[in-house]
Amino acid sequence: MLLVHGAGGNAAAMWPFAAHLSQLGALVTVVDLPGYGRTRSRGSGPVSYQDWQRLLVDISARIDDNRPLLLMGASMGGMLALDTAVLSGRGDRVIATCLLDVADLAVRSAIVRAPWMARLSVPFLKIIRGPVRRIPLPMRWIAPMQKISNDSGLSAQATRDPRGGGGSMPLNWFRSFLEAGPAVPPESYSGPPVILVHPDNDQWTPTRISSQYLNRLAGSHRLIELAGCGHFPIEEPGFQQFLDVVGMEIESVTRR
Numbered sequence: 001m002l003l004v005h006g007a008g009g010n011a012a013a014m015w016p017f018a019a020h021l022s023q024l025g026a027l028v029t030v031v032d033l034p035g036y037g038r039t040r041s042r043g044s045g046p047v048s049y050q051d052w053q054r055l056l057v058d059i060s061a062r063i064d065d066n067r068p069l070l071l072m073g074a075s076m077g078g079m080l081a082l083d084t085a086v087l088s089g090r091g092d093r094v095i096a097t098c099l100l101d102v103a104d105l106a107v108r109s110a111i112v113r114a115p116w117m118a119r120l121s122v123p124f125l126k127i128i129r130g131p132v133r134r135i136p137l138p139m140r141w142i143a144p145m146q147k148i149s150n151d152s153g154l155s156a157q158a159t160r161d162p163r164g165g166g167g168s169m170p171l172n173w174f175r176s177f178l179e180a181g182p183a184v185p186p187e188s189y190s191g192p193p194v195i196l197v198h199p200d201n202d203q204w205t206p207t208r209i210s211s212q213y214l215n216r217l218a219g220s221h222r223l224i225e226l227a228g229c230g231h232f233p234i235e236e237p238g239f240q241q242f243l244d245v246v247g248m249e250i251e252s253v254t255r256r
Contacts, residue, residue, distance in 0.1 A: 001026040002060055002084070006075025006098075008139050008148060008158060008165035010037035014074065024247045025254070026070065029063050031055070035169045046134045046170035049177040056084040060091070068092040068253035071192075072246075075148075075205070075231065076100055078196075083183040085191040092253040094194045095246060097226075097233060098202075099210040103181045107209050113144050128171050136168035147204035150230030158232070186216035193220035195249065197242050199229035 001021060003014050011030040018028040032039040034047045034055065041047055060069065071091040073081030078096025085091040100107050109115045139145065145159040146152075158165040196214045198207045207225060214221055224245055226238030233239055 001028045001070040001072055002056070002063065002081070003028055003030045004056060004071075004073040004077035004080050004084075005030070005033065005036070006073070006077045007143065008145055009074065009077070010161070010164045012037060013158065013161075013164060017074075020243055021072075021246060024243065024250050026246075026250055027067075029059065031059055032163075035173065036167065037163050046172035048172055049180045052080060053083055053087060053180075053183070056080055057088045060084055060088045064090055068250075068256075070095060070246075070249065070253070072096070074098075078210075079182065082189075082191070082194065086183040086189065091192045092256075093192050093249050095249065096194070096196055096210075097198060097231075098205050099194075099196060099213045100205060101182055101186075101213050102178055104209070104213075107205075108178070110205050110209055112142055117142065128175050133170060133172035133175070135171050137171055137174060138168045139165055142174070144204065147231060149232040149234065150201060150203060151232075151234065154232060154234070186213060187218055189218045191219070194222075195245065196221070196223045197233075197245055198223065198225055199231060199233045199238060200225035200227055201229060201235075202231045204231040 003018055005014050011032045014030045018030050021028050033052045034041050069091050070093045071081040071084050072095040074097050078098045079100055081096055082094050085094050102108050140159055145165045146155050148158050149155045160166050194217055196210055198210055200207060211223055214223055226233050226241050228235045229238035233242060
């Protein structure tokens with residue numbers, strides 16, 4: 001299993017999930033995406049969203065040993081997991097807590113602090129060129145990081161974490177993220193089955209904006225809402241529901 005964090009997260013934030021998932025019989029790999037956690041860029045240019053995609057494709061190839069592979073993403077990591085399946089041609093399941101297509105104005109409006117940011121972000125970032133692309137922008141200035149969890153203590157911890165929600169990304173990353181869009185249109189998707197395990201009490205990205213995208217996906221897909229869970233799904237009974245769903249998928253791909 002490749003477990004992918006979202007914006008404002010890191011591998012350390014995913015370790016508690018990885019510990020539970022490993023008890024279901026999975027060998028779990030977690031990753032710090034460039035700009036987060038302990039990953040450092042060796043390139044000469046500023047980090048881009050495409051760097052994230054390429055890294056995940058490379059890692060999926062590295063860990064692929066002919067056993068079933070589940071690609072799982074939390075928050076923005078959900079779309080990254082889906083893109084990894086498309087770009088790598090690998091994976092037996094995609095499991096995501098969100099599927100956020102930022103080409104949709106409604107999605108952009110949900111993930112930023114104020115609706116006007118969603119309307120102006122694309123034209124503003126299009127003019128970013130040259131050295132300006134390297135200017136760091138704190139994630140908390142753009143995203144309502146206090147909504148990352150319905151537990152105020154966890155939200156505060158995530159927002160303070162300098163390797164997570166308390167960190168910054170270069171303007172180039174924001175521009176490339178908004179310009180990227182899905183790796184393929186959902187109607188042209190031909191990858192593995194997709195399971196959206198969306199928190200039903202998500203105060204940041206409501207279920208409807210992910211389910212709209214899910215319903216456009218070609219091929220096998222389904223939605224399970226995690227009862228009582230916020231964006232960072234730690235609450236019961238939804239967390240156990242999440243583990244049960246993943247456990248069944250592990251059994252299914254292993255048996256097949």
